[in-house]
Amino acid sequence: MAEAADTARKSIGARRNPDSADAILDAAEAVLVEAGYAGFSIEAVARRARAGKPTIYRWWPSKAALLLEVYQRQKRVDVPDTGKLEEDLVGFLMNLFSHWRETSSGSVFRSLIAEAQSDETAAEALADYAGGRQAHTRQIIERAKARGEIASDIDPAVVADLVASYAWRHLLTNRLGEPEATIRKVVRYLMQGIAPGR
Amino acid sequence: MAEAADTARKSIGARRNPDSADAILDAAEAVLVEAGYAGFSIEAVARRARAGKPTIYRWWPSKAALLLEVYQRQKRVDVPDTGKLEEDLVGFLMNLFSHWRETSSGSVFRSLIAEAQSDETAAEALADYAGGRQAHTRQIIERAKARGEIASDIDPAVVADLVASYAWRHLLTNRLGEPEATIRKVVRYLMQGIAPGR
Amino acid sequence: MAEAADTARKSIGARRNPDSADAILDAAEAVLVEAGYAGFSIEAVARRARAGKPTIYRWWPSKAALLLEVYQRQKRVDVPDTGKLEEDLVGFLMNLFSHWRETSSGSVFRSLIAEAQSDETAAEALADYAGGRQAHTRQIIERAKARGEIASDIDPAVVADLVASYAWRHLLTNRLGEPEATIRKVVRYLMQGIAPGR
Amino acid sequence: MAEAADTARKSIGARRNPDSADAILDAAEAVLVEAGYAGFSIEAVARRARAGKPTIYRWWPSKAALLLEVYQRQKRVDVPDTGKLEEDLVGFLMNLFSHWRETSSGSVFRSLIAEAQSDETAAEALADYAGGRQAHTRQIIERAKARGEIASDIDPAVVADLVASYAWRHLLTNRLGEPEATIRKVVRYLMQGIAPGR
DNA sequence: AGTTAATCGAGACGGTACGTCATGTCTTTGT
DNA sequence: ACAAAGACATGACGTACCGTCTCGATTAACT
Known part of the structure; x- marks a missing residue:
């Protein structure tokens, strides 16, 4: 559950930035742990990940999709x-x-x-x-x-x-x-x- | 699941109005059926029941309390x-x-x-x-x-x-x-x- | 600026209760002093005076009337x-x-x-x-x-x-x-x- | 005191939309003229301007700030x-x-x-x-x-x-x-x- | 090498809902 | 008849998120 990098992530060109994706998934997990499902909002995840909301919406169409990927990423x-x-x-x-x-x-x-x-x-x-x-x-x-x-x-x-x-x-x-x-x-x-x- | 009466319900004095309570529970049920849990908001229930939000909050401190009473009211x-x-x-x-x-x-x-x-x-x-x-x-x-x-x-x-x-x-x-x-x-x-x- | 009486005032029958009127005017003044015009509401006055809101509305049709009487009551x-x-x-x-x-x-x-x-x-x-x-x-x-x-x-x-x-x-x-x-x-x-x- | 445009205004990116600001100030003025100070609420202004309340609160922290800008905008x-x-x-x-x-x-x-x-x-x-x-x-x-x-x-x-x-x-x-x-x-x-x- | 196109962060936008407060009206109960 | 108490419908308050949009920057991939 790494923290967001100190320095802002920039675009790496016309393709998905894996650092951003990781930061978002990490942030989603952290928010869920710290604030629970009640406090789990896209807004909060974006804030925590220092990511733009559209970046999240681009890759995960819904909260559910994000949750699912967070879950699947974990150890079996x-x-x-x-x-x-x-x-x-x-x-x-x-x-x-x-x-x-x-x-x-x-x-x-x-x-x-x-x-x-x-x-x-x-x-x-x-x-x-x-x-x-x-x-x-x-x-x-x-x-x-x-x-x-x-x-x-x-x-x-x-x-x-x-x-x-x-x-x-x-x-x-x-x-x-x-x-x-x-x-x-x-x-x-x-x-x-x-x-x-x- | 009766509809709200045509004429607005008034207070019946310094005590709980059972008509309002019924209307609210009916409305809660109707909203849940028609819009699902996603569309189930206190606002929507109040609108549907022609009730004020404070009236709902006065008697049911949370959505859960309202849901519970709706559930318990039903036939066993x-x-x-x-x-x-x-x-x-x-x-x-x-x-x-x-x-x-x-x-x-x-x-x-x-x-x-x-x-x-x-x-x-x-x-x-x-x-x-x-x-x-x-x-x-x-x-x-x-x-x-x-x-x-x-x-x-x-x-x-x-x-x-x-x-x-x-x-x-x-x-x-x-x-x-x-x-x-x-x-x-x-x-x-x-x-x-x-x-x-x- | 007397405080509201400790014990509840009872009705004195079918006529205006001067104690209530005084308590309300006192309360209005006190609320205004303590909370300012922003906090001056009929609700707050009623609470402070231990009076029912209708009692206030019966005798003073508006906030203005209440304010005016409070003002006029004071020493010239x-x-x-x-x-x-x-x-x-x-x-x-x-x-x-x-x-x-x-x-x-x-x-x-x-x-x-x-x-x-x-x-x-x-x-x-x-x-x-x-x-x-x-x-x-x-x-x-x-x-x-x-x-x-x-x-x-x-x-x-x-x-x-x-x-x-x-x-x-x-x-x-x-x-x-x-x-x-x-x-x-x-x-x-x-x-x-x-x-x-x- | 122009009316709100027929088509909804969208965001123009991560910066203030002058159209929205204008629409809000116009609406504030119109509401004040039509409903008076008593009817002047942020809600009413938002409704009239077809703007979200948060958009108003973002730029004008209080009713006073909004009023002041409406006043200053006018011809000297x-x-x-x-x-x-x-x-x-x-x-x-x-x-x-x-x-x-x-x-x-x-x-x-x-x-x-x-x-x-x-x-x-x-x-x-x-x-x-x-x-x-x-x-x-x-x-x-x-x-x-x-x-x-x-x-x-x-x-x-x-x-x-x-x-x-x-x-x-x-x-x-x-x-x-x-x-x-x-x-x-x-x-x-x-x-x-x-x-x-x- | 220059251009194009996709991505990034940021944050404003119109909305909806939140939970709270005050409004003025109403009714019952108790003098 | 009136006081008290407090419930009622209404609607504004200021805040949080929603999902969408537009920006300006960055950079890989394609002319």
């Missing part, structure tokens, strides 16, 4: 592969929660979801992105399926949906600090069901 | 009690989704969640409300537990959380039209687990 | 009668300036003049009042005329107008601290003219 | 130079009164004075302006002094103050229609005094 969360589905899922959720908690990505993703509720293009972009991410989760499940850890008639997409839903809601309601025990419960219920008599 | 979704957990949960989710789809309450609740991402008081209000609603879901589960339909060591709160999470995410990603089969899958996975070998 | 400025016109006029102006400076009446009268610029009824009330006051000044001059101190063809109304004009402008431009020497100059110029060779 | 009143002080002063006052009566400048200046009673910055701006204008009047008197028309020990500033006072009060009390005879009386009294026995 680790998807464990322990060979056991329960450990993979618990590990994935724990990693995801701590990643969201400890970096700015939680704020960014929350904002993105919020933005998508009023901006149709944001909703589409988010759907695209979430589709891609969910594929990863699905892979965990499909790996387990291949290993015979889950029944053959299980629909991995639905399971992945459930897992993602749990994560989203905890993000949106500020409950990213759940103890491992709770998360493990969720995963166990999912794997073994809640009905008695196994 | 039916919580079925069939005697079988699977049917109860499938029925509940189907009822909830169609309620959200077919009345304005889906839009309202989405907006409320979005608002909670930038307004701390909205977040608290939502948490309170969600806590209350989740208690209902928990009851379904506790009833089943009492009937012996689920294992005695299952934590109903966690299960209710999972169910609510699924509902929220489908609301937020505009997927309230899931076929019953999909919802039934979710409920089955939850009840019987996804692992093989029962 | 002394109009000296020394037997010499110059001393009378200098004394009158000095008394008037110090009265305006040292009591709240300067603020009140300024406000009244300002109010009269946007409120026609205030303008009329002020014209009436000023007419009455100017009669006093005219008397000083007519006394002098009777004594033979001024020429017989002099129009006392015009002279009084000139004197009042000087006073008004110094009030309106915050120059009530003129030294006696300056005021004496004004009076001398008026009495003996500025042309040479008397 | 002629200051005659006939070689005789009496004619100069009578002519000046007659010109000033008819200028105030027949153009909007009377309303504007009245408003400015009223505004100065509640807004300290307006008071300062008015004092500055009045200081400058009074210098002109003083020049008339100093010219006469140089010609020997008035005594050498006369203070021109005090005389100018008296003349301006007379003009202000007639403006503020809506008496700009005085016949020349009355004004000539005032000037004569001032020049030759009101005491008998010349």
